[in-house]
Amino acid sequence: MTKDVTPNRMGHALRRAWGRVRWRIAAIIVFTGTSTILIVCLAVAALNVVVRRESANVVEKQIQVLVQASRSVAPAILDHAGDCTGSPSNSGGLKPLLVYTDEAFPQAEASLVVESPRGVQSVLPGSTRVFGKHPEWLPDTDFAGLVVDRGQLEIRNVLTRQQGSCTATATFTLPLGSELAKRLSSAASMAVTTVSPRPFRVHSPNQRVFRTIEGNFLPGMTRPAAVVLTVRNWETGAPEDWIAYSVRPSYSSTLEDMARLGSQLANWVWLLAALLFLVVLVNAAGVGMCIRLGSSIATAIDDLSRAAHQIAGGNFAWRTPVRSKDQLGDLSCNFNEMAIALERLKREEAAALRIESELQVARSVQEYLYPRVVPVLRGASVAGQTLAARTVGGDLYDFVDLGRERIGILCADVSGKGIPAALMMANLQAVARAHLREGGDGAGAPAGCFVEKLNQEIAGRFGDNRYATLFWAAYDADTAVLTYVNAGNPSPILIGAGGEIERLNSDGFPIGMFANARYTAKDIRMQPGSRLVIFSDGLTDAQNAAGEDFGDQRLIDCCRTIAPVIDAEGVAGRLMQAVAEWSTGTEQFDDTTVVVVDVAA
Numbered sequence: 001m002t003k004d005v006t007p008n009r010m011g012h013a014l015r016r017a018w019g020r021v022r023w024r025i026a027a028i029i030v031f032t033g034t035s036t037i038l039i040v041c042l043a044v045a046a047l048n049v050v051v052r053r054e055s056a057n058v059v060e061k062q063i064q065v066l067v068q069a070s071r072s073v074a075p076a077i078l079d080h081a082g083d084c085t086g087s088p089s090n091s092g093g094l095k096p097l098l099v100y101t102d103e104a105f106p107q108a109e110a111s112l113v114v115e116s117p118r119g120v121q122s123v124l125p126g127s128t129r130v131f132g133k134h135p136e137w138l139p140d141t142d143f144a145g146l147v148v149d150r151g152q153l154e155i156r157n158v159l160t161r162q163q164g165s166c167t168a169t170a171t172f173t174l175p176l177g178s179e180l181a182k183r184l185s186s187a188a189s190m191a192v193t194t195v196s197p198r199p200f201r202v203h204s205p206n207q208r209v210f211r212t213i214e215g216n217f218l219p220g221m222t223r224p225a226a227v228v229l230t231v232r233n234w235e236t237g238a239p240e241d242w243i244a245y246s247v248r249p250s251y252s253s254t255l256e257d258m259a260r261l262g263s264q265l266a267n268w269v270w271l272l273a274a275l276l277f278l279v280v281l282v283n284a285a286g287v288g289m290c291i292r293l294g295s296s297i298a299t300a301i302d303d304l305s306r307a308a309h310q311i312a313g314g315n316f317a318w319r320t321p322v323r324s325k326d327q328l329g330d331l332s333c334n335f336n337e338m339a340i341a342l343e344r345l346k347r348e349e350a351a352a353l354r355i356e357s358e359l360q361v362a363r364s365v366q367e368y369l370y371p372r373v374v375p376v377l378r379g380a381s382v383a384g385q386t387l388a389a390r391t392v393g394g395d396l397y398d399f400v401d402l403g404r405e406r407i408g409i410l411c412a413d414v415s416g417k418g419i420p421a422a423l424m425m426a427n428l429q430a431v432a433r434a435h436l437r438e439g440g441d442g443a444g445a446p447a448g449c450f451v452e453k454l455n456q457e458i459a460g461r462f463g464d465n466r467y468a469t470l471f472w473a474a475y476d477a478d479t480a481v482l483t484y485v486n487a488g489n490p491s492p493i494l495i496g497a498g499g500e501i502e503r504l505n506s507d508g509f510p511i512g513m514f515a516n517a518r519y520t521a522k523d524i525r526m527q528p529g530s531r532l533v534i535f536s537d538g539l540t541d542a543q544n545a546a547g548e549d550f551g552d553q554r555l556i557d558c559c560r561t562i563a564p565v566i567d568a569e570g571v572a573g574r575l576m577q578a579v580a581e582w583s584t585g586t587e588q589f590d591d592t593t594v595v596v597v598d599v600a601a
Contacts, residue, residue, distance in 0.1 A: 052225040055249035058188045059227045063146070063244070066105075066174065067155050071144040073101060074159035074170040077112055101172075106179040108172065116166035134158065134169075137237030149234040153197050153244050156234075176244050184245070191248045193224065200228045200241035224248045300328040304335055316343035359391040359419070366392050366422055369429055371399045374569070375407050377477045379528075382407065383569035384595040385576050393591035394421025394468075395536050396429055400436055405477040408436065411489065411595045412470040413536040415510075421591075424462050431457045447474055447521035451485045451511065459515035467512035471534055473597075480526045480599060485519050487511050490537050490552075495559050497529030497601065504532075529601035531571065533559055538590035539575070545585045554582075568596040 080097055101108055144157040155174040160167060174180070178194050185192040224246035231242050303320045310318035316339055320332045374383055384397040394417055400408035412428055414421040435453050451472055458468065471492060473484035486492075486506030494502040508519045526532065535555070542550040558578050562571050572594045579592060 056225045073172040074157045077170040108174040146231040147234045381568040385572045386593040392422035395591040395593040396425045409473045414468045448519040451519040455511040458512040467510040469510045492534040495531045532597040534595040536593040538592035568598040571596045
């Protein structure tokens with residue numbers, strides 16, 4: 001059993017110590033080191049290309065110098081040849097010139113052809129080569145450059161000059177042979193050897209560059225580098241690339257040339273060694289910093305992972321250790337601050353849930369304050385609906401049985417919203433019912449006196465700035481007379497049987513503002529088929545998504561569209577639905593209450 005568990009524990013410990021982040025960091029280090037090695041190898045290979053091609057370029061430049069030097073030979077021959085009347089072979093100035101040419105240009109040949117009305121007169125003495133007719137592409141006066149003539153590479157200088165009635169043409173040729181290779185080897189300090197001339201086949205100028213790099217890329221290559229020259233085809237005049245020589249580059253000579261730039265070779269060696277040691281030291285320091293930084297990152301991630309696991313399980317008291325003062329330490333501190341905030345939020349949420357639960361209980365209690373049973377009247381129906389803006393509201397409606405087919409209708413809107421308004425509303429209802437039980441309006445006292453008593457009871461009880469708008473009415477079903485007092489409430493709408501509109505206005509103050517306020521009751525007879533709509537300002541002040549109020553006129557138009565056969569409960573439901581549809585997409589900001597008295601036709 002122990003043998004089976006121990007490897008598992010060791011493997012778990014290794015996985016814990018070297019997590020995925022560590023492996024990734026190790027992979028980054030390996031990748032960086034490998035990339036550095038590849039870059040160094042590429043740099044060595046590029047240096048090899050440069051050294052090998054520079055060796056070939058040196059030889060090419062030496063040949064170009066010879067081409068430029070050969071430009072003066074043909075003009076010199078013509079200058080020392082004399083005129084057409086004399087014999088060019090007897091010209092005394094040509095012999096020293098030919099001797100100098102043989103010494104300066106080994107294996108070179110020169111010829112002079114004079115064409116006159118008498119024909120071709122002669123060529124230079126000792127010349128064994130006679131050139132035929134010049135090709136058509138050749139310029140009429142002068143040409144100097146590299147040419148390939150029947151597979152032979154040469155430096156050729158041709159000059160034609162008109163002298164009176166005759167034409168003199170001087171031609172100088174220098175073959176690219178073994179003798180010239182010896183002189184190039186001596187001048188370039190490299191082994192230049194002759195090869196069988198052959199074309200350097202490429203299809204584009206860029207391909208020549210790629211072929212050159214391809215042939216010189218591998219470091220330590222022993223194969224000589226080709227010297228490629230651009231020459232003219234003597235027959236067609238087209239430029240072609242031909243391999244003229246091969247050169248074997250000497251790396252030691254190159255390093256010696258570099259050393260000659262300084263004072264001593266040892267100084268360069270020590271400088272290179274110091275630079276190499278510095279590079280190694282910097283790389284070692286970089287690897288050490290990567291390992292240390294990687295360990296710090298991995299440890300911080302492990303700590304944060306454990307903390308996140310604890311917090312996900314509900315342990316908001318868990319704290320992450322702060323191991324450094326850098327950004328990782330700041331991250332741990334921020335995580336701890338987040339945990340503290342979550343712990344505080346959890347406590348606040350628990351408190352909010354308790355408050356919400358208590359508010360739900362308060363709402364259930366408040367619903368019992370509204371009429372549970374709708375009074376039944378002869379020839380009329382009454383109904384009411386209310387909707388709180390919050391869990392509990394400050395709007396109140398109530399129906400009170402006054403005896404002898406009489407009913408009291410109370411609709412009030414307490415200032416403010418929420419729990420304070422709900423408490424004041426409950427107190428207002430309790431005071432109103434207490435006065436009604438003591439005799440109040442039921443004993444025949446005027447409705448104005450009843451409202452005055454409510455005002456005196458409410459004034460100052462909930463503070464100086466607390467008040468309530470109120471509409472109190474007593475309806476007598478026998479006489480269809482409505483006695484009412486409007487204390488600051490929106491004017492109810494009375495719709496006649498023919499659709500005529502009347503507003504029940506009043507100039508009374510809201511109760512609770514002035515303890516000595518006086519209120520006067522008014523009477524109105526409701527005709528058969530009439531309908532009274534009592535409402536709080538939350539109904540007309542309801543806004544749509546565009547910020548427009550529902551308004552009195554829209555409420556009146558809505559009342560007119562409701563069929564006369566619909567009873568009071570149906571009318572109240574239609575009005576509340578219309579306001580809800582109007583306010584779709586917006587938040588309700590005030591309590592809404594509707595009370596309807598409908599007199600049968």
